[in-house]
Amino acid sequence: MKILVFVKQVPDTTDVKLDPKTGNLNREGVVSMMNPLDANGIEAALQLKEKYGATVDVVSMGPPQAMDVLKKALAMGCDEAFLLSDRVFGGADTLATGYTLAKAAEKIGDYDLLIFGRHASDGETAQTGPVTAAFLGVPQISLAKSLDVQDGWAVCTRDTEDATETVRAKLPALVTVCAEINTPRYASGKGIIQAMKKPRTTWNHEDLGADPAKCGIPGSPSETKRLFEPKHEKVDTVIFKGEPEEIAKQFVDMLEAQHLL
Amino acid sequence: MTKNEANGIWVFAEQRNGVLDKTPLELIAKALELKETIGEEVTAVLMGQDVAGLADSLIAYGADKVIVAEHANLKVYSARPYQKVAVELVNKYKPSIFIFPATAQGRDLAPRVMCTLGTGLTADAVDLGFDDEGAFVQTTPAFGGSLLAHIAIPELRPQMVTVRAHVFDAREPDFSRKGEVIVETVEVDADPDYEVLSVEPIVKNGVAIHEAEVLVAGGRGIKNEEDLAQLRELASLIGGELACSRPLVDDGWLDHSLQIGQSGTTVKPKFILNIGISGSVQYMVGMQKAQTIATINTYDRAELFDITQYGVVADYAKIVPAIIDEIKARK
Ligand SMILES: Cc1cc2nc3c(=O)[nH]c(=O)nc-3n(C[C@H](O)[C@H](O)[C@H](O)COP(=O)(O)OP(=O)(O)OC[C@H]3O[C@@H](n4cnc5c(N)ncnc54)[C@H](O)[C@@H]3O)c2cc1C
Numbered sequence: 001m002k003i004l005v006f007v008k009q010v011p012d013t014t015d016v017k018l019d020p021k022t023g024n025l026n027r028e029g030v031v032s033m034m035n036p037l038d039a040n041g042i043e044a045a046l047q048l049k050e051k052y053g054a055t056v057d058v059v060s061m062g063p064p065q066a067m068d069v070l071k072k073a074l075a076m077g078c079d080e081a082f083l084l085s086d087r088v089f090g091g092a093d094t095l096a097t098g099y100t101l102a103k104a105a106e107k108i109g110d111y112d113l114l115i116f117g118r119h120a121s122d123g124e125t126a127q128t129g130p131v132t133a134a135f136l137g138v139p140q141i142s143l144a145k146s147l148d149v150q151d152g153w154a155v156c157t158r159d160t161e162d163a164t165e166t167v168r169a170k171l172p173a174l175v176t177v178c179a180e181i182n183t184p185r186y187a188s189g190k191g192i193i194q195a196m197k198k199p200r201t202t203w204n205h206e207d208l209g210a211d212p213a214k215c216g217i218p219g220s221p222s223e224t225k226r227l228f229e230p231k232h233e234k235v236d237t238v239i240f241k242g243e244p245e246e247i248a249k250q251f252v253d254m255l256e257a258q259h260l261l
Numbered sequence: 262m263t264k265n266e267a268n269g270i271w272v273f274a275e276q277r278n279g280v281l282d283k284t285p286l287e288l289i290a291k292a293l294e295l296k297e298t299i300g301e302e303v304t305a306v307l308m309g310q311d312v313a314g315l316a317d318s319l320i321a322y323g324a325d326k327v328i329v330a331e332h333a334n335l336k337v338y339s340a341r342p343y344q345k346v347a348v349e350l351v352n353k354y355k356p357s358i359f360i361f362p363a364t365a366q367g368r369d370l371a372p373r374v375m376c377t378l379g380t381g382l383t384a385d386a387v388d389l390g391f392d393d394e395g396a397f398v399q400t401t402p403a404f405g406g407s408l409l410a411h412i413a414i415p416e417l418r419p420q421m422v423t424v425r426a427h428v429f430d431a432r433e434p435d436f437s438r439k440g441e442v443i444v445e446t447v448e449v450d451a452d453p454d455y456e457v458l459s460v461e462p463i464v465k466n467g468v469a470i471h472e473a474e475v476l477v478a479g480g481r482g483i484k485n486e487e488d489l490a491q492l493r494e495l496a497s498l499i500g501g502e503l504a505c506s507r508p509l510v511d512d513g514w515l516d517h518s519l520q521i522g523q524s525g526t527t528v529k530p531k532f533i534l535n536i537g538i539s540g541s542v543q544y545m546v547g548m549q550k551a552q553t554i555a556t557i558n559t560y561d562r563a564e565l566f567d568i569t570q571y572g573v574v575a576d577y578a579k580i581v582p583a584i585i586d587e588i589k590a591r592k
Pocket of ligand 1: 121405406479480481482483505506507508520521522523524525526536537538539540541542543544547557558559560563575576577578
């Protein structure tokens with residue numbers, strides 16, 4: 001079985017600020033990391049490898065530094081890494097990203113299973129997996145909470161708004177995984193050393209045979225017009241003061257005025 | 262599809278087991294607001310088997326038209342058959358905007374439809390509107406929710422977007438409203454490579470937090486699990502439900518279904534009391550539309566006070582029992 005796992009390098013921060021002068025993202029001091037849910041994707045692939053035997057290739061689109069997350073993936077136990085790096089790929093929305101990733105999957109070839117994290121922590125679109133599946137024409141299982149392969153089918157459980165479904169998709173298929181699926185392993189010291197000998201390839205758009213008009217900004221129908229910090233109107237706050245009993249009296253007066261008692 | 266040929270605002274009217282999801286009704290209300298600016302009709306798109314009866318509801322909630330596509334192979338949702346039919350309908354009618362609920366189904370389907378149509382799709386919008394230049398923009402959280410982005414799809418049509426549940430209010434239904442129901446005959450094969458093996462309903466206890474009119478929410482400031490019993494008691498005394506910020510879910514104290522916020526549920530109660538919650542962007546995006554907001558926090562500059570009408574700056578462990586005693590004394 002051949003499994004491809006797709007990973008993304010994301011900023012390791014939940015508190016991105018805008019430069020007040022330029023209105024651009026302030027990337028200073030922001031370090032990068034592997035998108036957390038992609039580590040769940042790698043773990044799911046490695047568990048299948050341990051159970052049934054498989055090769056696990058890991059693919060990322062990004063700037064040259066994104067090789068760092070691929071090295072981490074190799075250290076966790078993946079077999080081979082592919083970085084899709086080209087100025088042409090920059091500024092891609094999910095359509096252009098899915099196109100580029102699908103091109104890479106086709107070039108690697110012979111895949112049985114493609115695994116994505118449910119979403120990336122920076123964009124949070126949860127679209128890149130399904131878009132890639134659509135480009136490749138393969139079935140998909142999104143939001144998987146469990147994953148097994150039985151008789152040539154990927155079998156998963158997934159939650160909808162009101163039910164837990166067990167579904168299966170015939171390989172080759174694409175699965176996007178939720179955090180509940182597993183706890184990703186850490187790379188061991190041995191894993192890190194072994195990773196140094198594992199093959200790593202970088203491809204540009206020509207290597208992929210990708211049409212530059214479908215990549216990056218030209219291939220992206222959507223555009224971010226503006227980034228801004230959420231603002232809420234400050235309201236006047238009545239602060240209840242005093243001993244706990246006095247505060248409680250005022251508070252319960254307020255509850256009564258709100259007709260809550 | 263280019264700008265000039267496209268017209269109409271579409272809402273994907275998700276149904277599961279023949280029951281309409283509520284989010285499309287909220288989306289129809291928003292679509293009617295968009296219509297006020299651009300004057301384009303609002304059409305609900307209903308797919309399934311034996312679902313035509315739902316069209317009346319969609320019209321009652323404000324849809325001008327309903328397109329019904331029924332087929333045995335659409336009875337149970339599956340990505341590729343739904344994708345094929347949705348794409349055919351778009352190519353036939355050429356809407357300029359296509360709005361999907363950001364549900365498990367909407368998030369699964371919309372990207373595939375977008376891919377075949379080769380247009381743009383904005384994910385998980387919390388608002389829709391028009392900017393100063395008149396462009397249709399979708400507002401979405403970015404970078405973990407610390408920022409918001411305005412996304413536009415300037416050239417291609419339809420402009421596709423998934424929108425979160427509970428961010429807009431559905432209109433009051435008017436069953437005397439008239440609208441047009443268009444029944445489409447569709448041909449679609451079942452997907453031989455995808456099967457739903459079993460469906461286990463998720464049993465929900467109590468009132469879901471997005472339906473509760475009164476909430477008492479606890480956060481990381483709650484020192485131990487036992488104190489949650491106090492919050493629960495207070496909630497029931499004021500006719501409300503317990504909810505929480507994310508750390509209490511991460512700690513395994515409470516179920517994810519009780520989490521308010523960007524990666525949880527959006528709530529709009531009449532009254533919410535926040536206890537030991539600082540007011541992160543991701544939390545506030547999920548509750549800032551509450552009518553009345555009260556907050557108990559030891560730190561007087563907690564962000565949440567910015568949007569709080571009634572505040573207490575003190576240790577909840579002293580205040581909550583005193584409030585409970587006071588309520589009981591008055592009852
Ligand atoms: C992508 C992403 C999505 C997220 N989604 C969500 C989400 O959906 N919902 C969510 O809640 N968070 C979400 N978060 C996390 C969010 O950023 C915050 O970390 C979280 O909301 C903080 O929760 P809190 O306010 O309970 O805790 P804290 O920020 O730690 O605040 C605790 C508060 O308790 C007060 N306190 C301490 N002791 C007492 C006491 N004895 N009495 C009274 N007050 C006391 C403190 O002063 C403090 O203000 C998300 C983060 C990311 C990156």
